[in-house]
Amino acid sequence: MARQNDSLEWEVLSEEEWERRNLLSEARKDVVPATPKRWLDLAHLWRSRLWTTILVALVLTGSGLYIVWHQAQIGLARINSELDAVVEAEAWRSDSQVGVKSKVTGVEMRDLSDGLAIVEVTKVNEAGKAYRYTEFYRQDDYNGWQPTSPDISFWGPEQSVETTYFRWYFRARDRVAVTPVAKQLDQVYLQLRHDLGLAAPSTSDKLIIEVQAATQDAQATELANHLSVSSPLLMVTPRQVSEVDALRAQLLLRLIQETLRSAQAQQPVWCIWRPLLGGLVQWQWHSYKPLLTDSPVLLAQELPSLQGLLNRDKNCLDRPVTQLGAYPDDPATAALAETLFAYVVETHGRESVATLLSAFREYTTWEEALPVAFAISKDEFEAGWQKYVMISDRPDP
Numbered sequence: 001m002a003r004q005n006d007s008l009e010w011e012v013l014s015e016e017e018w019e020r021r022n023l024l025s026e027a028r029k030d031v032v033p034a035t036p037k038r039w040l041d042l043a044h045l046w047r048s049r050l051w052t053t054i055l056v057a058l059v060l061t062g063s064g065l066y067i068v069w070h071q072a073q074i075g076l077a078r079i080n081s082e083l084d085a086v087v088e089a090e091a092w093r094s095d096s097q098v099g100v101k102s103k104v105t106g107v108e109m110r111d112l113s114d115g116l117a118i119v120e121v122t123k124v125n126e127a128g129k130a131y132r133y134t135e136f137y138r139q140d141d142y143n144g145w146q147p148t149s150p151d152i153s154f155w156g157p158e159q160s161v162e163t164t165y166f167r168w169y170f171r172a173r174d175r176v177a178v179t180p181v182a183k184q185l186d187q188v189y190l191q192l193r194h195d196l197g198l199a200a201p202s203t204s205d206k207l208i209i210e211v212q213a214a215t216q217d218a219q220a221t222e223l224a225n226h227l228s229v230s231s232p233l234l235m236v237t238p239r240q241v242s243e244v245d246a247l248r249a250q251l252l253l254r255l256i257q258e259t260l261r262s263a264q265a266q267q268p269v270w271c272i273w274r275p276l277l278g279g280l281v282q283w284q285w286h287s288y289k290p291l292l293t294d295s296p297v298l299l300a301q302e303l304p305s306l307q308g309l310l311n312r313d314k315n316c317l318d319r320p321v322t323q324l325g326a327y328p329d330d331p332a333t334a335a336l337a338e339t340l341f342a343y344v345v346e347t348h349g350r351e352s353v354a355t356l357l358s359a360f361r362e363y364t365t366w367e368e369a370l371p372v373a374f375a376i377s378k379d380e381f382e383a384g385w386q387k388y389v390m391i392s393d394r395p396d397p
Contacts, residue, residue, distance in 0.1 A: 082144060087104060090135070091121070100125070102123045103124050108120045118137075118154060122239055163182050178211060195353045209229070227258060271311055272364050273310070273360045276309055282335070343384065366378040366381075
């Protein structure tokens with residue numbers, strides 16, 4: 001067999017042809033080889049199975065969550081049913097002790113954790129008025145849900161805030177009520193002091209207000225410059241009254257009483273005028289129209305007299321009021337005295353209240369006090385006041 005010789009062939013290219021072939025070679029390097037059809041089919045199958053797996057997992061997870069949620073709802077329904085029965089039994093027991101009749105119309109769960117249930121109860125009394133209050137129950141392994149004392153942990157950590165004239169101490173749960181009330185109270189305090197002829201309070205020695213949690217009987221403390229009130233969550237209030245309005249009305253009454261004590265400590269009125277002070281407190285409170293109470297309706301059967309408002313204690317004629325107890329001393333007299341201050345304000349303006357109190361600090365009779373305060377005789381003033389009282393549609397104070 002003849003041997004085949006290797007040969008090398010040379011080709012002479014022009015410069016333009018050489019450039020063209022180089023560009024063609026570079027373009028071929030950039031071309032991505034086509035993916036075989038088999039690999040495309042496998043990728044499509046993998047994606048399809050992945051989405052199927054994800055969908056099945058989601059369905060199983062959703063089914064599991066629904067079962068858990070459904071079981072939780074069954075448990076909550078059972079707890080609500082048990083609490084409804086316990087609340088109604090407790091309401092019946094408490095009503096029986098005081099001889100009244102009422103009906104529980106609503107039991108709403110406010111919090112449930114660690115065997116402690118906090119519920120808001122709505123009751124309707126014999127007069128048809130609805131009231132709400134909060135009760136605390138703890139679950140016992142043997143006796144089920146039982147009434148318990150308020151748990152202070154529900155109110156959260158202690159907090160404080162300062163305004164121009166007050167330093168507030170409260171817990172986190174009550175912040176929603178404290179914040180709007182604190183914004184309003186400085187201006188109210190100034191007006192209350194102005195009514196009694198007092199100067200503006202000091203901004204350095206601030207009045208302390210403590211909103212107490214886990215106690216339903218917060219009483220005005222004996223400490224100077226210190227007011228204590230209950231958390232609005234613990235108050236029994238008309239159903240339509242919010243926690244903000246409940247706290248505001250409660251504090252307003254305490255602040256009025258504290259301001260009057262301060263005025264009496266500086267410039268006491270004579271003891272004979274003491275019954276009028278109860279009316280003054282009520283007039284100031286109602287002048288801010290707290291939603292906790294309706295303005296009193298006075299049904300006068302006969303013309304009232306100014307003399308009937310005075311202290312009938314003969315030993316009271318020659319000394320000032322030095323001790324102020326709870327107000328009012330006599331509700332009927334206080335209600336009538338309230339109309340007197342309302343009449344004074346309507347006739348002579350709000351500033352005239354301080355003028356009348358100033359006269360009460362100097363004189364012990366109407367005949368002396370009224371001409372000095374308003375340049376009017378006792379008979380003329382009494383006639384105008386009587387007419388005001390007897391008009392049934394007079395405006396609210």
